[in-house]
Amino acid sequence: MKEQGYDVEFYIWSGLFAPAGLSSEKLAQLRKAAKNAIGDSAFLTTMGVMNTPVKYLEGTDLDKFIAQDQKRLAVVIKNMGKLE
Numbered sequence: 001m002k003e004q005g006y007d008v009e010f011y012i013w014s015g016l017f018a019p020a021g022l023s024s025e026k027l028a029q030l031r032k033a034a035k036n037a038i039g040d041s042a043f044l045t046t047m048g049v050m051n052t053p054v055k056y057l058e059g060t061d062l063d064k065f066i067a068q069d070q071k072r073l074a075v076v077i078k079n080m081g082k083l084e
Contacts, residue, residue: 008076031058
């Protein structure tokens with residue numbers, strides 16, 4: 001994007017989403033599994049080699065992150081003339 005004259009960064013992030021109404025026990029299991037997976041030393045080493053930071057967010061913190069990222073990208077797209 002910077003090569004095209006746009007001062008912007010694009011982040012690739014991943015999230016694990018569950019259906020509404022999932023029991024709190026199942027949700028807790030999924031969150032624990034996700035935390036364990038991203039805390040694995042081999043995973044962290046691989047991500048470090050690729051210069052890819054790892055950050056765990058859940059619940060309202062993830063909701064806030066997604067909302068902020070959507071707003072940030074909407075500004076970029078609007079400035080590119082692709083969003084009215």
